[in-house]
Amino acid sequence: MRFRPLAGLTPVASSPTTAGGPDVTSFTLDNGLVVVVIPDRRVPVVTHMVWYRNGSADDPPLKSGIAHFLEHLMFKGTDKHPAGEFSQVVASLGGQENAFTSYDYTAYFQRVAKEHLGTMMEFEADRMSGLSFDEAVVGPERDVVLEERRMRVETDPGAQLSEALSAALYVHHPYGTPIIGWMHEIEGLTRDDALAYYRRFYTPENAILVVAGDIGADEVRALAEETYGRIAARGERPERRRPREPVLNASRRVTVADEKVEQPYLQQAFLVPSSRTQEGSESYALELLGEVLGGGQTSVLYRTLVLEKEVAVSAGAYYYGTMLDAAHFGIHAAPRPGVTLEALEAAIGEAVAQFLARGVTTEELERAKTRFVAEMVYAQDSQAHLARLYGSSLAIGESVEDVVLWPQRIEAVTADEIRAVGERYLLKGRPVSGYLEPHRA
């Protein structure tokens, strides 16, 4: 599931029957900053997020990890506020904060009582333009990141498999490079690199402010103009220069065999369109294909592999379409004891082929759509989820309308469309498989 930057969050908006959804307002400040306001009057708190339209896939050559490293350095002080002060203020106000870097964006957020929104904006606007940290903090913070990588990847065979699988799937596009960066390139990142990157990408034109909570658009606008509005425009949004992934006529298998592995595991990934690269409505069909094929214990793969053939202890599929460039469709399964990963992979191939040969039943289609509706309702129940949904969608170039219409577009997908994307991308596509094994074969 490593590929899903927002684990567990399916990009959903309003209920399909109320296309308007929440009464979301969007406007743009004079300096180019886009503002999205999502009303949520249930509790007197606000979620304040700033999204930058740059992620690890925008890291310059030889500087992998710089987006994530800069995310760390954003907590290291500005001309006005020393390192740590912003975090201390959030904590003293009883708030929460976080930040994350993904392939296509970087985001910062706080959740506080609504009367403190202005304070959050002041601090966040301050570090949008006034970041200033000493050379002295760079080395230790780089060590923190290196240690993070060591802990998360270098000692974890599953993470090593994920990295190798991504690299095998995306041989040219930077989605094949880990978000955290390659160890030896992280080691070389300097203060100058970070500041050059910051100056290039941290601009009002490149940012999206999302405020969800117990507050109206007028009040948000007034506060935003007082704070973010004072940052000078740069004239234009920084360019994102992404290579396109070639389609190789080659299936690929990546194997990590390590004595630390206790449960063998199989992953498959297929290169597919994202919501931004799709022709027609393929991305919506892929969402439902993921659900029908591998969403939960009523799915085709679970029923076939776990219940009927009894070759797996778990099985599923997923698709995360909210990507700027080519996405992937994933299948995963863990074999029962005694079943080889090769045999499991063959069984998956057979199950997928049989499913596509028979097509999607009305019952499966309706159940999948119903599950999406349920997830939407769940998403709407969470202020942070809604804020993330709008932020991530807008950060890859979708509009508020795209988010609002998403459920209708899902609802309009037919069984034939699901079968068509399955045939085109799974049957005719070249799988990239990852094998996690307890020892070297």
Add this chain to the structure above:
Amino acid sequence: MRFRPLAGLTPVASSPTTAGGPDVTSFTLDNGLVVVVIPDRRVPVVTHMVWYRNGSADDPPLKSGIAHFLEHLMFKGTDKHPAGEFSQVVASLGGQENAFTSYDYTAYFQRVAKEHLGTMMEFEADRMSGLSFDEAVVGPERDVVLEERRMRVETDPGAQLSEALSAALYVHHPYGTPIIGWMHEIEGLTRDDALAYYRRFYTPENAILVVAGDIGADEVRALAEETYGRIAARGERPERRRPREPVLNASRRVTVADEKVEQPYLQQAFLVPSSRTQEGSESYALELLGEVLGGGQTSVLYRTLVLEKEVAVSAGAYYYGTMLDAAHFGIHAAPRPGVTLEALEAAIGEAVAQFLARGVTTEELERAKTRFVAEMVYAQDSQAHLARLYGSSLAIGESVEDVVLWPQRIEAVTADEIRAVGERYLLKGRPVSGYLEPHRA
């Protein structure tokens, strides 16, 4: 064998017993152009080569194929000479010409009667600084390259496997990108791209002039100063910015299954040091490992797989160390009918492990060194080979002395050193395997 830019040429120089080798002279013009003169008095001809220290691995992001495309455009005219004139002159003088692009360099050469060397230099110096072609030639020439790619790769499963194997081996370094470029990026190359690339890399500081033949250094110097010497220096050599390839804890397998395939085939590649990235003398030990393990029909792999176990109809290994960055060690074999590629791969693994367990015999070591000496003698017999040897070595940053001392360094390698690199890179390394199959499994 696709990885070997100079197919069949082992980088060798003088005989190991005469370390001085041919009386090679090297000097640098005031504008930074390095000149190498290799005397060869046997026939009254000269080989004239210009090497640029830029190859496909220096292609800028999103511009894969530009080095090769520019090589094509270098024949499309200058301010002084229209398209095709240089080639016509070479032909009218009874000469030969060629050009090639590799990962680390691009080179142009002519072979003519010695009295025409000055004319060659005039033309070659002219297109080093005065390239000028119309927009009108760019589209058709791009079509030529696209057709070249279609013919060579898109319709050839073996070439598709090579590309996919390179991409799987080099997940980060541009050696994983085909020299000719990815189809969709070639399609986007423009006149401006080509001219920007030309201005950046085609400078006297970045070039190496190699003249081999019936001519003395003084005469070459005088001619070079009159021609190349008139090109203004740029101040410094263009920077080569290459990422380093991470070492993944993952074995990889790439499969191309296509009905056009008649003979199944297996390739393996291991990431190893090149002559430029080696610690100690590993590159020299790898040269001999390639020879002992897989050079010809007396090699370990041929004897074990073809003659003894009878699982293969051919088997071999190779190493080409003349690379600026991480090289690879290759093993290849074609199975007998009825033997699967999986079984063949297992047999290779066993043969390599058994060989490394027993070590290199004195006889094997001596035979390998003798073969290298024989190849050296052969190389010295060819003016063009010698010129290529010096040009390719200097283009990756080696010195004339490195080339001259190469045989001594090979001669000094011990059996233990060969075993050590085998254990380090083949036994403990992670293989990247390529399977070429007649149909989809």
